[in-house]
Amino acid sequence: xxxxxxxxxxxxxxxxxxxxxxxxxxxxxxxxxxxxxxxxxxxxxxxxxxxxxxxxxxxxxxxxxxxxxxxxxxxxxxxxxxxxxxxxxxxxxxxxxxxxxxxxxxxxxxxxxxxxxxxxxxxxxxxxxxxxxxxxxxxxxxxxxxxxxxxxxxxxxxxxxxxxxxxxxxxxxxxxxxxxxxxxxxxxxxxxxxxxxxxxxxxxxxxxxxxxxxxxxxxxxxxxxxxxxxxxxxxxxxxxxxxxxxxxxxxxxxxxxxxxxxxxxxxxxxxxxxxxxxxxxxxxxxxxxxxxxxxxxxxxxxxxxxxxxxxxxxxxxxxxxxxxxx
Amino acid sequence: xxxxxxxxxxxxxxxxxxxxxxxxxxxxxxxxxxxxxxxxxxxxxxxxxxxxxxxxxxxxxxxxxxxxxxxxxxxxxxxxxxxxxxxxxxxxxxxxxxxxxxxxxxxxxxxxxxxxxxxxxxxxxxxxxxxxxxxxxxxxxxxxxxxxxxxxxxxxxxxxxxxxxxxxxxxxxxxxxxxxxxxxxxxxxxxxxxxxxxxxxxxxxxxxxxxxxxxxxxxxxxxxxxxxxxxxxxxxxxxxxxxxxxxxxxxxxxxxxxxxxxxxxxxxxxxxxxxxxxxxxxxxxxxxxxxxxxxxxxxxxxxxxxxxxxxxxxxxxxxxxxxxxxxxxxxxxxxxxxxxxxxxxxxxxxxxxxxxxxxxxxxxxxxxxxxxxxxxxxxxxxxxxxxxxxxxxxxxxxxxxxxxxxxxxxxxxxxxxxxxxxxxxxxxxxxxxxxxxxxxxxxxxxxxxxxxxxxxxxxxxxxxxxx
Numbered sequence: 001x002x003x004x005x006x007x008x009x010x011x012x013x014x015x016x017x018x019x020x021x022x023x024x025x026x027x028x029x030x031x032x033x034x035x036x037x038x039x040x041x042x043x044x045x046x047x048x049x050x051x052x053x054x055x056x057x058x059x060x061x062x063x064x065x066x067x068x069x070x071x072x073x074x075x076x077x078x079x080x081x082x083x084x085x086x087x088x089x090x091x092x093x094x095x096x097x098x099x100x101x102x103x104x105x106x107x108x109x110x111x112x113x114x115x116x117x118x119x120x121x122x123x124x125x126x127x128x129x130x131x132x133x134x135x136x137x138x139x140x141x142x143x144x145x146x147x148x149x150x151x152x153x154x155x156x157x158x159x160x161x162x163x164x165x166x167x168x169x170x171x172x173x174x175x176x177x178x179x180x181x182x183x184x185x186x187x188x189x190x191x192x193x194x195x196x197x198x199x200x201x202x203x204x205x206x207x208x209x210x211x212x213x214x215x216x217x218x219x220x221x222x223x224x225x226x227x228x229x230x231x232x233x234x235x236x237x238x239x240x241x242x243x244x245x246x247x248x249x250x251x252x253x254x255x256x257x258x259x260x261x262x263x264x265x266x267x268x269x270x271x272x273x274x275x276x277x278x279x280x281x282x283x284x285x286x287x288x289x290x291x292x293x294x295x296x297x298x299x300x301x302x303x304x305x306x307x308x309x310x311x312x313x314x315x316x317x318x319x320x321x322x323x324x325x326x
Numbered sequence: 327x328x329x330x331x332x333x334x335x336x337x338x339x340x341x342x343x344x345x346x347x348x349x350x351x352x353x354x355x356x357x358x359x360x361x362x363x364x365x366x367x368x369x370x371x372x373x374x375x376x377x378x379x380x381x382x383x384x385x386x387x388x389x390x391x392x393x394x395x396x397x398x399x400x401x402x403x404x405x406x407x408x409x410x411x412x413x414x415x416x417x418x419x420x421x422x423x424x425x426x427x428x429x430x431x432x433x434x435x436x437x438x439x440x441x442x443x444x445x446x447x448x449x450x451x452x453x454x455x456x457x458x459x460x461x462x463x464x465x466x467x468x469x470x471x472x473x474x475x476x477x478x479x480x481x482x483x484x485x486x487x488x489x490x491x492x493x494x495x496x497x498x499x500x501x502x503x504x505x506x507x508x509x510x511x512x513x514x515x516x517x518x519x520x521x522x523x524x525x526x527x528x529x530x531x532x533x534x535x536x537x538x539x540x541x542x543x544x545x546x547x548x549x550x551x552x553x554x555x556x557x558x559x560x561x562x563x564x565x566x567x568x569x570x571x572x573x574x575x576x577x578x579x580x581x582x583x584x585x586x587x588x589x590x591x592x593x594x595x596x597x598x599x600x601x602x603x604x605x606x607x608x609x610x611x612x613x614x615x616x617x618x619x620x621x622x623x624x625x626x627x628x629x630x631x632x633x634x635x636x637x638x639x640x641x642x643x644x645x646x647x648x649x650x651x652x653x654x655x656x657x658x659x660x661x662x663x664x665x666x667x668x669x670x671x672x673x674x675x676x677x678x679x680x681x682x683x684x685x686x687x688x689x690x691x692x693x694x695x696x697x698x699x700x701x702x703x704x705x706x707x708x709x710x711x712x713x714x715x716x717x718x719x720x721x722x723x724x725x726x727x728x729x730x731x732x733x734x735x736x737x738x739x740x741x742x743x744x745x746x747x748x749x750x751x752x753x754x755x756x757x758x759x760x761x762x763x764x765x766x767x768x769x770x771x772x773x774x775x776x777x778x779x780x781x782x783x784x785x786x787x788x789x790x791x792x793x
Contacts, residue, residue, distance in 0.1 A: 001580040004570050098546045101559040157583060259584050311583040 001258070001284055003312030005102050006161045008095040010313070012103075012111065013149075013165030014275050015092035020084045020112075020142035021173030022075050023135045024091045029071065032133060035199040035323035041184070048183035052176040072131065075122055085138055088190035088279050090117045102158050106148035114141040139209075154324045157258040160251040166306060167251070168274030175293045175325045177208060178231050179277055181224075182290040193224075208239050228289065229281045241296060248303070255311075268303045273298075328471050328731040330394065340397040340791055344734075347505060348392070359501060360391045360736060366497050387508055388784035391495060392731045394746055394766040398793040401762060403648055404467065404475065404750060405466030408760060409661030410650060412449045412463040415482055415637045417653035419459035423449045423633065426442040431568075434645045439636060443690065446598060448605060453621050455528040456756060461593075462521070463752040467660065469731040476728065478662045478747065481732035483636040484595050487785075488517060488751050489553040492560070494787040495763075508647045511789045514763040516750070518560035524755030525591045528627050537590035540564040542571070544596050544612045554639065573616035577701050579625040589633065590615075593629040601632060639669065640689045640723050663728065667722035675722040677730060678715060681708045684724040686715065699775060701727055730775055734785070736767055745769045747777050762790035 012287055029049040037045070046066035050059050057076055059066070078084045082091070093115035117137075126134040126257060146166070153159050181204055181278045190196040202222045205211045208231060217236055218226050232239045249269045284292045308314060331341040346354065346778035367386050396404065418744040421428050422439050439445055464485030495514050499506045522539065529537035540763075543554035545567050547598045558565035569582050571589065579586040596602065603664040620626050636642060642646040644665045647658045666673040666684075679683060687697040715722050732743035750764035766786040767777035777783040 001583050002566060002570050003583055004567065005564075006583050094546075100546070101555045101565050137705055255583075308332075312581045312585075 001159045002126050003100075005099045006126075006157065006311050007094065007308070007313040008099040009102060009158050010307070012092050012095035012099070014163040015095065015112065016114075016142055016145045017084060017166045017169035017173070019092070019120040020047045021177070022053055022083060022085050022167065023051050023138035024173070024209070025177060025180070026072065026075060027069065027132075027135045028177060028203055030135070032184070032201040033068065033074070034202060035196060036146035037190075037196060042086055043067070044186055044252070047151070049053060049076070050105055051183050053083060054176065055083055056176045058082075059181050064263060069127075072126060073123060075254070076126065076134070077121075078152045081308045089115050104148065104152040106152045107145065110141070110145040110148045114145070141150040156213065157255060159259075161311075163251045164248060164255075167244040167247040168300060168304050168307070170239065171241055172297055173311050174208065174241055174244065174308060175296050175300075177204060178228065180204060181291045182293075188284060197224075198222055200261040205230070210239060213237065225281045225285070228284060232284065233276060233281065242276045243272075245269065250272055252307075259311075261310075265306035265310045268299075268306050272296075272299055272303065287304035327729050328469060328474075329790065330469070330731050330733045331747070335422075337436060339702060340395045340400075343505065343510065344789075346500070347518065347567070347732075348741065356391055356736055357738070360389075363391055363497050363501060364400050366500070367493070375587045383466060383657055387490065388770060388782050389497070390744075390768055390786045391498070392736055392737050392741070392749075393498065393622045393787040393789045394616075394768075395614070395789045397792065398791055401790040403473070403659060404668070404748070404764075405760060405762075407475070407477075407658070408467075408750045408752050409758045410467045410654065410656060410659050411477065411480065411646065412460065412754055412758050413464055413482060414646065414650040414653050415463060416459055416754055416758075418649045419482075419521070419631070419634060419637050420453065421653070422636065423459075423562060424451060428649065428652055431646050431652065434642070438641060442636050442639055442641065444635030444639050445510060446636070447631035448618065448622075449631070452631075454631045455530060455624070455627050458754045460637065460781075461524060461528065461629040461631075461754050464749045464752065465660070465752060466627065467748045467750070467758075468663075468728055469748075470728050471731075475660050477646070477660050478663060479640065480638040481647065481749075482630060482638040483597070484630060485749070485751065486553055486595075487548045489556040491751075491761075491763055491765050491788065492517060493556070494785060498787045499618045501564050509674055510792055512762040512792050514761050514788075518557060520753050520759065520761060521593075522561045524753045525627075525629055527755035529590045530624050530627055532624070533590040536587060540566045540589050541592070541593040542566055542568070542592050542594040542602070542614075546596075548593065552711040557593075561774060568610075568614050569610045570618070571788075573620050576620055576623055576625045578614070578617060579618050591627045591629060598632045599629075616649050637645055640687060641669070641720075646722070664723045665723045666723065668715055668722040673724075674715070674719045677722070678712055680724075681712060683727060686711065686722055686724045689721050689723055699727060727775075733766075735770070735784075735786075742772065744772070745775055745777065745787070763788045 016220070026049065029313065030044055032045045043064060043066060046231060047063040049071055050056050050063060050066055052076055055074060058078070061070055062299055074081055074084065075215060076085045079087060081087060095102060095112050096111040100108060121134070149159070149162055153162070182202055201224055204224065205214050205227055210230060214222070214226070214230055217230065217234070220226065230237050230240065232241045235242055237243055252269050254268050330618065331345070332338060340602060364386060367389060405586060423765040426436065428434045460482040462485060464481035466481065467475050468478050469475050491514055493588050505511065525539050526537050540563055541554055541558045541563055545551065546556070547612045553736045556564050564580065566580055570631065572579055572581070578592065580589050586789050601605045601613045602615060602618040603610045603613055604615045616677045617626070621628050644662065644667060647662055651658055668677055677686065682700045684700045685697060686700070698707060700708065730745040730747070732740045732745045735744040746766050746768045748764050748766050750760050751760060752760045766788045768786055769775060769777045770783045770784045
């Protein structure tokens with residue numbers, strides 16, 4: 001498989017996942033609006049969404065003035081923001097178009113039609129009840145894309161690069177979603193562990209589509225420890241850091257069958273799983289949740305670079321010639 | 327005017343199936359089904375457009391649902407005539423980049439070729455594997471009567487459009503399977519395999535085992551990208567861009583997740599100029615630095631060879647019948663359209679005096695641009711055009727306005743007669759052959775003779791009937 005094709009598949013998948021995760025972040029913001037809080041804390045909720053999306057530098061206004069409207073504009077439509085849902089769906093489509101022959105018509109149709117629909121949407125269409133509906137639509141696009149991949153794509157190296165892109169992006173997104181809680185202010189009168197605090201944890205769980213799953217697993221009220229356990233360490237949660245790391249290892253291992261090589265990225269991925277294995281929720285809080293998540297995000301970035309390096313992304317200097325495997 | 331479907335005696339036998347089908351379904355229903363066909367084309371992403379901001383990136387070439395039909399006998403002549411032509415053009419290219427016997431024999435003027443813009447001096451002395459320069463040759467044909475086929479022009483560079491041949495059939499057979507159930511209409515889906523085999527036949531001599539083959543595309547912003555990707559997919563080979571390739575140790579390599587893999591045969595869909603910034607245009611970002619040197623040393627086979635454009639130049643076209651006699655010792659099966667060369671004083675005089683009856687084209691033009699159709703032009707247009715001819719006579723050729731044949735075509739008003747042409751794609755490797763079919767283009771505007779897709783032309787499925 002051409003390195004460029006692997007790279008485009010990886011990024012196509014990352015961008016679809018990113019669009020969906022930005023929608024989840026916005027959903028977290030939308031849900032927090034339903035929890036009573038002070039005006040000051042309200043604005044901090046929206047700025048926390050911008051920070052968690054990694055868009056504080058591209059956000060055009062002062063962060064403390066962020067509102068649902070301005071955040072939605074920047075994270076949904078802004079063409080200047082490479083992580084906006086619109087930019088992501090466009091980038092996914094362009095990557096797919098560049099490797100049209102390496103994907104099935106079902107996968108192409110999913111990516112292409114998402115972009116065509118997105119292109120037709122306007123800010124006016126996502127106000128009021130239209131906002132939640134739009135966020136659902138965005139998540140549905142991701143489901144359709146992954147359905148196409150699962151049901152129609154050959155299980156060859158390209159499939160593994162697609163799944164790698166998905167889980168590298170998801171690990172990043174879940175870490176950022178959880179970090180929203182760090183940036184959100186509690187109103188002056190509220191207590192840590194109080195009703196508002198608990199409400200915020202619940203909304204984060206909901207944004208990860210995990211509230212009901214959480215009940216199912218813990219059969220207990222929402223607590224910070226359990227939410228962090230579920231979204232970081234749990235092997236049951238499809239969105240936990242641990243599960244994403246497991247999947248990254250699995251698909252890197254499968255790639256070895258095609259290239260017959262272990263690379264630095266393999267060892268980085270094993271180390272990532274080992275680190276999560278070694279830590280308990282108590283250790284994480286001791287370390288500092290925000291610091292812990294920041295470290296995971298950086299570690300994940302380095303892993304993505306190591307993957308790019310191992311498989312010749314970015315048109316880098318050619319690797320030594322090897323005889324092709326059968 | 328020759329109508330392909332019927333004459334005074336009624337429907338011609340080869341069109342019996344099409345006529346019965348139209349009667350059975352009715353024009354109203356056909357119009358409805360046409361929308362369905364368009365949706366199918368759009369779904370698979372077959373578009374032809376300059377991709378970029380502003381234009382509609384998803385424009386389709388209009389597909390006319392009524393097929394165009396050839397009887398087995400008619401096709402036999404087209405097949406033999408096209409193969410003959412491709413063989414002669416390849417012999418000509420071997421000769422003009424080699425010994426130059428046709429100049430020595432006084433048949434084609436040496437200067438006409440060596441000073442032609444499309445002549446590539448860097449190819450002098452190069453003989454590609456198997457002596458094949460033009461592996462894919464498009465022969466554009468028009469018809470003026472039952473047996474009166476003429477070659478309008480040859481395409482030896484990178485003729486496009488073959489994906490429509492396959493997709494038109496795919497869509498029509500999906501919508502109307504009964505039309506194809508008994509094998510009367512010969513299949514066209516053998517093209518990718520035929521091309522892959524021909525490419526394998528011309529692999530470099532030092533290639534061991536199965537040759538590794540690829541298609542080189544300028545990228546997904548190119549208007550023919552769909553075709554590049556379609557062919558790569560159908561042939562089961564990689565679709566590469568310039569940045570995927572590099573040159574080392576006298577060979578061509580592609581960057582893969584395994585490391586570097588050698589490429590033995592490259593079907594390139596970019597123009598000569600852009601192929602190699604070290605050999606041709608230095609500003610080209612699309613090509614591969616050093617590839618031409620590797621090619622000349624036999625490290626890789628390029629399909630089609632660089633420099634083939636000199637064989638399909640309009641000034642050279644008039645000599646093709648002579649080439650056939652000279653190289654093959656045969657009489658041309660498919661004649662040229664009679665052509666006046668304005669570079670010759672007598673011809674130029676005739677053209678200027680008969681401008682109102684002739685079609686005049688620029689020698690280096692293509693795509694239907696820069697031509698004048700005498701009978702459809704105004705006196706003022708003719709005068710302006712005559713001034714251009716006098717200015718630079720060698721830049722123009724003229725042909726009679728042919729009464730192009732028409733084929734039934736679906737319009738909102740029902741079935742109408744529209745002018746058509748045909749492009750068969752001849753494939754040359756160890757042998758020269760073609761699939762039973764080609765691209766029929768149709769001028770959708772009433773009376774129009776211009777079938778180019780850039781000028782509002784459409785396409786039809788082309789049927790060749792089994793004997």
